[in-house]
Amino acid sequence: MTDQAELHRQLLDRMTANGSLRTEPWKRAAAAVPRHEFLRGGYFRTVDGSAPTAWESVREGEAGWLDGCYADESLVTQIAGTIVPDNIRGQITREPTSSSTLPSLVLRMLESLQVEDGHQVLEIGTGTGYSTAVLCARLGEDNVTSIEYDGDVAARAQTALGRLEMYPTLVTGDGLRGHGGGAPYGRVIATCGVRTVPPAWIEQTRTGGLILASIGGWLGSSELARLTVHEDGTASGPLLGGGVSFMLARPHLPPPLGLLPNLDEGKERETVIGSDVLNNWTTRFIVQLAVPGAQRLTLDRDGRTEEVLVDTETGSWAAIYEDAGQWLVRQDGPAPLWDVVEEQLGRWRHAGAPSLEEFTVTVAPEGQTICW
Numbered sequence: 001m002t003d004q005a006e007l008h009r010q011l012l013d014r015m016t017a018n019g020s021l022r023t024e025p026w027k028r029a030a031a032a033v034p035r036h037e038f039l040r041g042g043y044f045r046t047v048d049g050s051a052p053t054a055w056e057s058v059r060e061g062e063a064g065w066l067d068g069c070y071a072d073e074s075l076v077t078q079i080a081g082t083i084v085p086d087n088i089r090g091q092i093t094r095e096p097t098s099s100s101t102l103p104s105l106v107l108r109m110l111e112s113l114q115v116e117d118g119h120q121v122l123e124i125g126t127g128t129g130y131s132t133a134v135l136c137a138r139l140g141e142d143n144v145t146s147i148e149y150d151g152d153v154a155a156r157a158q159t160a161l162g163r164l165e166m167y168p169t170l171v172t173g174d175g176l177r178g179h180g181g182g183a184p185y186g187r188v189i190a191t192c193g194v195r196t197v198p199p200a201w202i203e204q205t206r207t208g209g210l211i212l213a214s215i216g217g218w219l220g221s222s223e224l225a226r227l228t229v230h231e232d233g234t235a236s237g238p239l240l241g242g243g244v245s246f247m248l249a250r251p252h253l254p255p256p257l258g259l260l261p262n263l264d265e266g267k268e269r270e271t272v273i274g275s276d277v278l279n280n281w282t283t284r285f286i287v288q289l290a291v292p293g294a295q296r297l298t299l300d301r302d303g304r305t306e307e308v309l310v311d312t313e314t315g316s317w318a319a320i321y322e323d324a325g326q327w328l329v330r331q332d333g334p335a336p337l338w339d340v341v342e343e344q345l346g347r348w349r350h351a352g353a354p355s356l357e358e359f360t361v362t363v364a365p366e367g368q369t370i371c372w
Contacts, residue, residue, distance in 0.1 A: 007070035008034055011103060014072055020104035022111050029137035030107055036069035038128040038160045039100060042085030043068065043075035044092075054093045057085035075100045077128060078153060097247065098153050100128045101191060105244065109189060110134060112226060112240060113212050119143060119186035122204065124175035124213075125249075127191055129157030136166045144168035145182040147175045149250055176251055178204045185209060193222050193246040195292070196368045197235065197361070205229040214246045215239075215361060215370070218254045218295050219278065221285040222246065225361045234364045241357040243281050254295050257310060261317050263301070266332030273342050274327035275307035275320040282356055283345065289370055290344035291337050309337050348372065 012030055015021035021030060040060050045068070047054040055076065058065050068075060078084055078098035110131070115121065121139060126132055126148035135144045146168055148154035154172045161167065171179050175190070176198040183204035190201075190213040201211055209229050216222025224244045227237040277283040278296060288294075294309040299319075306321040316333025318341075329338045348354070354372040362369050 004034065004036060004066060004070075007066065011035070011070045011072060015104045015107055018104060020108040020111070025138055026107060026111055026134075029110075029134050030103070032137040033130065033133045033164070035100070035103060035130055036066060037163055038130040038133070038157070039065075039069045039075065039077070040160070041077065041156060043077050043100065044079060044085060044088075044096070045075075047091055050091070050093070052093050054091040055079060055088075055096075056091050057088045059085055072102050072104050074102045074105075078150075081150075082152070084152075097250075098127060098150065099247070100130055101246070103130075106131045106134065106191075108242075109191075109212060109224065109244075110138070112224070113187050113189055114210060115139065115187055120182060120184075121145070121187045121189065122179060122182065122185040122201075123147070123189050123191065124178070124201075125149075125191035125246075126154055126157045126170065128153075129160045131191060132157065132168060132170075133161055133164060133166055136161075136168050141166050141168040145171065145179055145185075147171040147173055147179050149173070149175055174251065176200065176249055180204055188212070190214065190249075191246060193248040193252070195248070195252045197225075197227065197363045199363075199365070202227075202229055202233065202235045202363060205235075207231045210237075211235060214244050216245070216248065216285075217288040217292055219284050219288040220245070220296075221281050221288055223285065223356050223359075227361060227363065234362065236360060236362040239356050239359045239361065239370075241355065255312055257295060257297070257312060260308075260310065261315065261332065263299075263306070263308065263317070263319050263330070266317070266319075266330045268328060268330040271320065271327045271329045271338060271342065273338075273345055274322060277341075277345065278307055285356060286344055286348050287341050290340045294337055309341075311335070311337065 042059040044055040076096040076099045080094035081097045123146040126146040132146045178200040184206035186209045188211040193214045193216045211227040214222045224240040227235040229235045293311040306319045308319045310317045316335045318331035318338040
């Protein structure tokens with residue numbers, strides 16, 4: 001057995017053992033797709049101890065490249081919207097913009113999609129093409145449509161899929177608009193995060209079909225949701241839990257913060273809810289629901305650390321910090337952000353602090369709601 005085949009087998013064994021890979025059809029599909037074929041352009045790895053995070057490239061054939069391809073890890077393949085591993089000699093500290101998702105999450109999501117033979121599937125976010133290939137191996141290329149926002153990323157995925165002689169329908173464009181040419185779909189799956197589920201996905205899914213997407217926001221907490229499309233054009237379903245995180249679709253990214261408000265102004269008071277709620281995945285998700293337009297930054301001011309929420313659209317802001325064992329908040333603007341956070345978290349705790357798996361997402365023409 002070659003090194004590549006052995007590494008592939010070990011990855012399949014790990015995914016089976018951790019419960020990501022559960023059923024025989026998906027096991028066969030995953031076994032048919034060698035991940036390294038989708039990483040021949042190399043990937044980036046973090047530089048140990050770097051702050052802010054720095055990246056260095058790992059190219060095909062270099063030490064550790066093949067092992068990395070079959071590690072159950074997400075691998076960054078593009079930085080700052082255009083930069084790929086071949087462009088870099090040394091280190092770069094810009095933000096990642098495309099990646100190959102860790103295989104166990106890919107297979108967990110595909111298992112959760114509950115596909116059946118013959119289903120037409122729309123994939124939002126082709127990325128490297130790995131998950132597209134697994135879909136093709138499971139359902140056949142004629143049943144798979146995948147759309148990618150970035151033309152260069154799409155071209156590399158098409159080349160990789162061609163090496164495996166897989167030719168699904170590949171579309172370059174805004175995945176938030178879906179692809180009406182192949183509708184209606186029995187299943188829609190998104191490998192990018194969204195703040196709200198786009199109406200086009202619901203319109204292009206047949207009644208009774210499923211949409212699987214990671215719903216999150218600008219505070220960085222997100223969860224998988226599996227929505228069933230109803231005859232009246234709405235969709236609803238549970239959060240599946242597990243703390244799934246994807247890069248937000250580019251049109252859903254936050255606006256630049258710009259010039260910060262004067263944080264010395266505003267009204268200050270004590271608060272029983274400290275900024276530590278922003279460091280917990282579940283409570284941060286709930287804060288995000290309460291103030292969906294807020295962005296977070298951490299500042300060291302006057303010898304203390306302040307966690308600051310800023311809503312650029314309304315101009316509202318809140319700065320939370322601890323002094324002598326007491327939490328204080330200072331806020332200003334038309335909507336007192338921390339008041340809203342306190343009210344939302346208070347209601348959630350009064351309800352018994354339900355887990356995120358007990359939340360339901362509903363998407364209707366008038367908007368999206370998430371409640372417990």
